[in-house]
Amino acid sequence: MEVELKETIDELESLKQSLTDPSYRYPIDKLKLRVERLAKFGNSGPLRRSKVKDMSAEVVDSNPYSRLMALQRMGIVQNYERIREYSVAIVGIGGVGSVAAEMLTRCGIGRLLLYDYDKVELANMNRLFFRPEQVGMTKTDAAVQTLSDINPDVVLESYTLNITTVQGFETFMSSLKNKSFSPNKQGSGVDIVLSCVDNYEARMAVNQACNELNQTWMESGVSEDAVSGHIQLLIPGETACFACAPPLVVASGVDERTLKREGVCAASLPTTMGVVAGLLVQNTLKYLLEFGQVSPYLGYNSLKDYFPTMEMKPNPQCSNAACLQRQKEYLLAKPARDAAAKAKMEAEASSSAEGPLHLDNEWDISVVDDDEPEGIDIKSSAALPEGLTRELPSADEFHTTPEAPDSAIDDIEDLRRQLDALNSS
Amino acid sequence: MEGWDPSTKSTLTQIPLLTTKAGPRDGAPWTQRLKEEYKALIAYTQMNKSNDNDWFRISAANPEGTRWTGKCWYVHNLLKYEFDLQFDIPITYPATAPELELPQLDGKTQKMYRGGKICLTVHFKPLWAKNCPRFGIAHALCLGLAPWLAAEIPILVDSGMIKHKDDATSSIES
Numbered sequence: 001m002e003v004e005l006k007e008t009i010d011e012l013e014s015l016k017q018s019l020t021d022p023s024y025r026y027p028i029d030k031l032k033l034r035v036e037r038l039a040k041f042g043n044s045g046p047l048r049r050s051k052v053k054d055m056s057a058e059v060v061d062s063n064p065y066s067r068l069m070a071l072q073r074m075g076i077v078q079n080y081e082r083i084r085e086y087s088v089a090i091v092g093i094g095g096v097g098s099v100a101a102e103m104l105t106r107c108g109i110g111r112l113l114l115y116d117y118d119k120v121e122l123a124n125m126n127r128l129f130f131r132p133e134q135v136g137m138t139k140t141d142a143a144v145q146t147l148s149d150i151n152p153d154v155v156l157e158s159y160t161l162n163i164t165t166v167q168g169f170e171t172f173m174s175s176l177k178n179k180s181f182s183p184n185k186q187g188s189g190v191d192i193v194l195s196c197v198d199n200y201e202a203r204m205a206v207n208q209a210c211n212e213l214n215q216t217w218m219e220s221g222v223s224e225d226a227v228s229g230h231i232q233l234l235i236p237g238e239t240a241c242f243a244c245a246p247p248l249v250v251a252s253g254v255d256e257r258t259l260k261r262e263g264v265c266a267a268s269l270p271t272t273m274g275v276v277a278g279l280l281v282q283n284t285l286k287y288l289l290e291f292g293q294v295s296p297y298l299g300y301n302s303l304k305d306y307f308p309t310m311e312m313k314p315n316p317q318c319s320n321a322a323c324l325q326r327q328k329e330y331l332l333a334k335p336a337r338d339a340a341a342k343a344k345m346e347a348e349a350s351s352s353a354e355g356p357l358h359l360d361n362e363w364d365i366s367v368v369d370d371d372e373p374e375g376i377d378i379k380s381s382a383a384l385p386e387g388l389t390r391e392l393p394s395a396d397e398f399h400t401t402p403e404a405p406d407s408a409i410d411d412i413e414d415l416r417r418q419l420d421a422l423n424s425s
Numbered sequence: 426m427e428g429w430d431p432s433t434k435s436t437l438t439q440i441p442l443l444t445t446k447a448g449p450r451d452g453a454p455w456t457q458r459l460k461e462e463y464k465a466l467i468a469y470t471q472m473n474k475s476n477d478n479d480w481f482r483i484s485a486a487n488p489e490g491t492r493w494t495g496k497c498w499y500v501h502n503l504l505k506y507e508f509d510l511q512f513d514i515p516i517t518y519p520a521t522a523p524e525l526e527l528p529q530l531d532g533k534t535q536k537m538y539r540g541g542k543i544c545l546t547v548h549f550k551p552l553w554a555k556n557c558p559r560f561g562i563a564h565a566l567c568l569g570l571a572p573w574l575a576a577e578i579p580i581l582v583d584s585g586m587i588k589h590k591d592d593a594t595s596s597i598e599s
């Protein structure tokens with residue numbers, strides 16, 4: 001019925017356009033409004049659940065969280081309900097970001113911040129999440145519509161902007177800093193930023209913001225040939241930042257020279273994107289709820305079902321000034337980190353002496369130390385695990401010759417005028 | 426420079442290189458960079474004019490020089506096809522190149538991302554990365570937009586996706 005009503009509205013609109021006599025327009029507009037009201041009425045039909053105050057572990061079919069709270073009963077997660085305190089920012093609400101947002105929404109995350117400047121198109125329908133009737137809406141609006149229906153407990157904030165522009169970046173930064181959701185939280189206003197964008201420029205912008213804010217984030221990506229992907233954890237100062245070395249790609253195993261790029265920019269598959277979104281959110285849940293091992297880097301080669309992993313230390317010669325600053329702070333904090341690790345080890349030793357080890361501690365071997373990670377040397381690409389390559393070369397070394405005292409004009413207004421003069425000649 | 430045609434290569438080598446590594450959030454160094462951008466654009470425009478290969482107009486659309494607008498054109502079968510050209514300088518510039526947009530062609534070709542951003546060849550980004558910060562706006566136009574127009578406009582015209590503005594009269598301004 002919904003489709004029919006929408007078609008009726010469209011037909012009325014084209015009828016209106018085709019009329020030469022404007023006096024008929026008013027009754028047609030009135031008719032259109034009535035159909036629109038009917039369409040809205042039809043939409044309000046389905047039941048919307050009300051908000052839940054506390055997450056209950058009670059197993060009844062009306063409890064949306066019973067299966068999640070069971071994770072706690074089974075000893076996988078110590079305190080699942082803490083998820084309601086966390087804020088996650090998702091940059092890029094496309095094939096990966098929208099699915100990640102839905103997963104976190106269904107998990108009952110406290111707050112989601114969504115960033116995208118794009119609109120839903122029919123060409124997106126080979127991916128998950130968005131529906132054909134949302135075509136034309138901004139991705140952020142469409143996502144809020146669906147997500148708030150799925151779980152009204154989640155606080156949703158949407159930002160329709162491009163984070164690579166000066167203005168978009170400023171809004172992005174201030175939204176991450178806003179602490180009104182959890183005023184007592186340390187650091188920024190969000191617990192993690194998930195980058196689900198599809199281009200290098202936007203990843204570099206997320207990297208810039210997170211380095212400046214000392215914000216932990218996770219990178220995700222799917223290759224342009226749609227058959228491989230990756231996720232990566234980035235902790236400013238502690239792990240390599242996105243600018244520390246040229247970006248990595250999981251080699252698909254397909255010879256680049258035989259890959260036919262004529263006539264297309266990028267391919268996409270809902271499967272690869274769904275897998276990558278799943279890996280990303282799983283790593284996020286482990287990071288936030290502190291269970292299992294959080295992967296520093298996990299690649300996915302779907303043609304060979306191969307999952308390379310690795311770690312990367314930061315580059316002391318990174319071109320990003322904020323990264324270098326975070327590296328310095330991380331080194332300075334080493335004594336405090338060592339002391340905390342020692343205290344933790346002692347506390348665990350004494351608690352295990354008191355009683356039987358809890359089941360979930362059996363694999364918890366992270367007590368060794370959290371010293372400088374055994375990361376690979378960022379400079380030599382020879383050290384990369386099999387199946388990983390660099391997407392871009394490093395910048396060539398070059399020496400700035402102290403600019404010859406420019407005898408020519410060096411005033412910006414003069415230069416602007418000179419270009420304008422050329423442009424108008 | 427594998428994968429580039431000889432004329433693009435020789436043009437590129439004649440555009441002055443830049444030296445200041447600064448983006449639009451960097452204050453005074455950005456002003457310095459902006460001067461270098463102007464010098465490179467002036468030299469490139471002059472070169473195009475003297476080679477009778479004038480093909481774009483671009484100027485800063487705001488005083489900060491973070492947004493640029495203009496026109497570019499391509500002659501195919503003796504007809505001139507002209508398009509609006511626009512782009513923002515990304516905050517991570519010059520580590521990342523500006524994403525050049527031809528909004529009028531949005532949705533008309535596969536070789537384009539949403540918003541009319543042109544889809545560059547596999548050769549562009551590696552070359553840009555290798556040459557950071559020496560390449561600027563002029564280099565992006567030469568290496569990115571010029572080859573894109575040469576490859577895509579004939580296809581768009583021949584397939585009827587774009588029409589000449591005065592189809593019948595076919596006047597060529599120069």
Ligand SMILES: [Zn+2]
Pocket residue numbers: 240241242243244245314315318319320323324
């Ligand atoms: Zn770095």
